[in-house]
Structure formats: C-alpha cells, structure tokens
Amino acid sequence: MSSSLTGKWTTNWDEVYSSRMGKMTSSIIRDLLKVTLQPEVISFAGGLPAPELFPVREFREACAYVLEHDGQRALQYGPTEGFPPLKEYLAEKVRKYGVPAEPENILLTCGSQQALDLIGKVFIDPGDTILTEAPTYLGALQAWNAYAPRYVTVPLDQDGMRVDLLEDILKKEKPKFIYVLPNFHNPAGTTLARERRHKLVELAAKYGAFIVEDDPYGELRFEGEDIEPIISLHKENVIYLSTFSKTLAPGIRLGWMIAPERVIKKLVLAKQGADLHTSTFVQYVANDICQRGILKSHVKKIRKVYKERRDCMLEAMEEYFPEGLTWTRPQGGLFLFVWMPEYIDSEKLMHKALEEKVAFVPGYAFYPDGSGRNTFRLNFSCMGPDRIREGIRRLGNALKKEMSGKG
C-alpha cells in the first residue's frame, strides 16, 4: 500500500448517504429567505416574530441574575427531562388551561421542531400511516420525512380540520396518529371549532389513533374566546407541543411537550441519544423570566401589535386584491392563507411577485401530496403597517397580472 493513496482517494459521498436522505429536501421557506434578504423585497414569506418586541431588557436581567446566583449549575450538564423548576412552572401554567399535567408529563426540547423529530423517532416506522391536515405545518413534514411515513390528509375549512370527513378516512387508512394544529394554524390561520375538538377526540379513540396537538400560537389570540386544548379532553391519548419561540424569542430554541409519563420516558430515551439535554443555561434564563411573571404582560403586548398588523393586512387585501380570491381571517397567530381560482399556479405567481419585489410562500409546500397549487401563505407579524400595505399593493398587482387573460 502506498502512502500516495492519501489525499487522492476519498469517499464517494453520494454513495454512502442513508436511504432516508432521499426523502429529505430543503425547506422552500429557507430557500426563499435567501432571495428575500434583499432589502427592497417586502417578504411575507418568513414566519419571524417581530424582533422589536423581544423582551431584550428582561433577558439581560435574567442572564445577570442567573449567572450571579446560580452560574455554576446553570452552565453544567443537566437532566435530559429538563430543568425541574421550569417543568413545575409549565405544569402549573397548563393546568390553568385545563390540562392536568404534572412535571413528570413534561419534556423540555430545543424548540417544537425537536419535539416533532422525537415523535418521528419514537413512533414512526417506515410505511406507517400518519394523518395530517391539508395544508399542514411544513416543519412537521421535514422532521418526519426522515422516518419515511405514508401521509394521508384531511382537508380543512374556516373552522379547521374537516372532522366530518374524518371517520371514513380513519376507518380506511388506520393511521398511527393524527397531527393537528388547533389554534391559528400554520399556514392556514384557522382555529379548530370546539365541537370539532370533541368529535376529533372521540374518533381518534374509536379508531385507535393518538393525537399530536401542535400549539405554538395558542397564547397569541387577538379576539374571540380561548377554546380548551384537545389534550384537556383526553390527556391519555394526546401528545401536546408548545414553545417559547412565539411568546419570548425563537433564538433560545426552547419548547416543551406534554404526554403520559410512560411516553415521556420513551421520548427522554430518544432525546438522550439526540443531544443529551436542552441547554441548561437557556432553561435557567427562561425560568427566571417566567417566574418573574413577565410572560403574561409580554404576550399581551405582542397580541396587540399582531392584531394591528393582521387588521392592516386584511384591509389592504380588500383594497388591492382582485375578485375571485378567498382567505382566512385568523383570530390570532402569525399567518393567513389565500385560495385562488384553480387555474392560478402560486409558483408562477411567485415569480411575478418577485418582479414586483414582494414575496410569499406558495401553498403547495404545505400539502404532503404537493397539491394546493392555487394557494399561498402570508405572514403578517414581522413588519409595520406601512410596509404591509405597500407589500399587499405590490402583490395585488402581481395577482392582477397573473389572473388577467386567464380563466
């Protein structure tokens, strides 16, 4: 053997990737973000919370306090399950929403995205059937594609998942679990009606599927009354996910999941192998902010600003969008969703829109089967009213161009 091999021979990397990598693609949103970094483009494509609302001062105070009083512990390894006082805080918090959770039911995660990945790891064997809404959260598809499930979908309308269609699908498809975003759905902006939640829980039980309830936006309700979470209706059959990303800040990557204790134990095993535990320091800081009661007043502030922005976007859409479109009027959250006539393709529209210096996410990205080509998602949380108005005006122009002479 000659040492000249070194430096010449290298792995043919394309031949050694696992077969699951064939199913993994980059998020169209992350790719779009690169285009929309140009400052002259008004982008409704991202899902960024408004950074000017981040509680920066409170973070500074919390970091100083934690490092002064508990620095060594906050910087050391910690339990996989999460920092106990933060688990206690979260358990108490969700009990107020009617979820009878104890700290043993809670696992801290690196954002909700990690919770989705852990669910994939713990539950999905290749070929398992998963039922999602159509459209559904793109990040869930990205997490789960690695585990090679088969997706079946149920459509949604202004009241969320079409639960009236669910029984036939459950009977025929026998999914392992049902994935649902009940509040201010991403991307659809819809909220699952109360009576549909009850029906969903009953049908899931009847047909032997558990429910994954993904609720990152539930606290960001601008109007109307809170509806009890699905997990409060049947906590033994629901895994519930939420996050600090939309209420405190996404850059800390801190979320949590609630499940029966024996399920948490399995999720903990998977998390141990995935990253040992979530940052101790970040958990100490978030706990300090929470314990000082800042979260509640802060969320009020966010709600007020996001409501103004939603109102501004809806008004501008009325003014600038052509006839023949429908859209959701979300009662909270960060997104709304637009349905165009069937003959309009949102990807073609996107190119027209980029010419007008405005961006959105084509809706097909949110459909597991790639349908929904006549839809798109708009984000209203991360810019002020003037920019929203101007962006919608530009998008109206693109829509008019794309729709003229067709149909």
Next chain:
Amino acid sequence: MSSSLTGKWTTNWDEVYSSRMGKMTSSIIRDLLKVTLQPEVISFAGGLPAPELFPVREFREACAYVLEHDGQRALQYGPTEGFPPLKEYLAEKVRKYGVPAEPENILLTCGSQQALDLIGKVFIDPGDTILTEAPTYLGALQAWNAYAPRYVTVPLDQDGMRVDLLEDILKKEKPKFIYVLPNFHNPAGTTLARERRHKLVELAAKYGAFIVEDDPYGELRFEGEDIEPIISLHKENVIYLSTFSKTLAPGIRLGWMIAPERVIKKLVLAKQGADLHTSTFVQYVANDICQRGILKSHVKKIRKVYKERRDCMLEAMEEYFPEGLTWTRPQGGLFLFVWMPEYIDSEKLMHKALEEKVAFVPGYAFYPDGSGRNTFRLNFSCMGPDRIREGIRRLGNALKKEMSGKG
C-alpha cells in the same frame, strides 16, 4: 358512537413505538447518577467538567454585551448552518491545528451528541457496518443504536486503536465508517500515536471507509506534544467533531462538526428537520467570549487543575489499589481506565464499591458487544485532591474485598 369512549379508551402505547425503540436503552451513567447524588458517595462515575472553573464572570459580561448591542438579532431565528462569525472563528482556530477548513466546512450543533445523531441520520441504514474502538464512547452507541447498525470493533492499547489489526477487519467487514477518539479517549484515556494516525488514514482510504474523528478533549493536554488531528491528514475523507462542553461549559450545549462542504449540506438538511438550528443566543454569547480571546487562557487554567487531579488519582491508585491491575496514564482529558484480572466482574465490584460509598462506571457499558467486564472507568476532573484520595482509598478496599479469595 358514544361520547363515553372519551377518557376510557386510550392508545396502548406499548404497541405503537417504532421498532428502533427496542434498541434504545438508558445510559448506565445517567442511571448511576441517580444513586450517586447522595452526598456521602464519592462518584468517579460522571464525566462532569469542574464547575468551579466555569468562566461565569465572562459569560455574564458576554450576555450583557450581546444583549445590549445585538439583542434583537441574538434572539431571532438564525441559519441552520450556524452564526457566521462563530463559524469564521472556528475555521481560523482549526487552521492553526493544520485543518484547512473554511466556514462552509463547519456546522454548529447542540453539543457533540447532536453531531453523532446527525451522522447516524445521514449515513446509517439498518444493518450498515460501523467500526469502533473497544471500548468506545457510550454516547455514540446511544445515538447510533436508533439507526440499527451492526458494530464491529478493534481493540485499543496504551497508544490507542490497534491499527495493526485494522486491515484484516476492514477487508472482511467493509464498514461504512470508522469511529475514533484520538485524544484522551473516553473512556480509555489513551491517545492515538502519530504513526497510527497516518496508517489509519491510509487504510480507511484503501478500503473505502470514511473516518469520524471525535475530539472533545484535544485542547486539554497536560503534558507531551500535540499530535496533528486525523482530519489534517486527509480532510476529504474525515468528519471531525468537537465541542465547547469541556473548554467553556457543557450547559450551553454547543459543538461543531467539520466536513467536506457537500457533506455539510446533507448534515444541514438533517439538522433543519431535527431542530431548525442551534440557539442563536448561545452562539452569539460563545462567539463574544471567543472573540475576546478568553478561551485560550481559560483552557490553560483547566489543564493545570485537571493535571493536578490526574496526578493525585494516579498516586492514590499506586498506594491503595491491589496488585494485578493495569490502567492508563492519560496525557489529558477527564478519564482513565482500569483493567482487572479476567475473573473480576466490574458490575459485582460496583455493588461492593457502593457499600464503601464510592462509584465508577463498569467498563462493559463502553463495549458494543458488552464484553470488557473486567474493566472500569474513573473520572478525575470534578473534585479536589482530598476527595479523590479518599475515594480511591475506598475503591481500593472494595477491590481488595472483591479480589480476595478469588483467582
């Protein structure tokens, strides 16, 4: 359908876990930690860095600076690849060690544990063969067991992996990759000799396997000269992992991997689905600490303290341990490893040791095939000399009891 189903029927959870969960078990170390939380037990079982050395003040200053000057960006979503200035810092840092890395070759991870999981996800199909040292790092086995590989092992001696045995194994077993801990091995405390590194790189190339070089402790050398990292010998065929866990603090969960750019792109796809990205805030803070040049002087301090503790442990072992044992004399890191006569079982010894109020990790945990039952690992980083001496005295007693009347 009666609504009385609700609350009665629940998923039979034991029937819905994925088949990979059958391969996942809790770390014996995490389980032992619970026993050793009793303050009267002197525990050499963990792998904790010394918390009294954490640069707490520097973290306070960095948090204050980052939040004052860049708070909104530090708390917002960020790129999956990592915070660009930190990638540039790391690229420059490793170039000093002879690794010609550019920022595009770097991916920031939630500790090295996540890097191991991403490698599993991107490369391991069920049944793929992986070659590890025996013993090897337990966390790697935990991460990879989820992907159901087949392990083959090569033994190590005081100079690290027995590279002289490697060619026969590679020829016969055709592993997809070779996993190696070159510096101050966990658990063995050994360092891979320079000429073995060259031979390893040549053999890997000849037999079409790539190398995963796991180097969490490389900067913690107490004595002897640095040996160039394996990746510097053949960067197109090596994935290199390291972490801030042992040099700054493990509680921030911040590590990095270096690989050819096209491999980084695949790892980024997997990370996007796993957790979107590593905490922006943590990366800003670590970057601030690094840019201020604190890391280098801080690492010097750690080296000095850990060397004293290693010396203390080695001296006490000479004094208190019975005849018939051998152990490593690590030139750095946190661990040393003990070989006992074949007739002694380390699990039985552990029970004797716990009676004496001292703990360690039985070595079989580090062998993929569960062999190595006559070995154990000792950690010397996380307590002062008096406690180390007393712990080794107790362990000597347990050893004498277990070895008397046998053999």
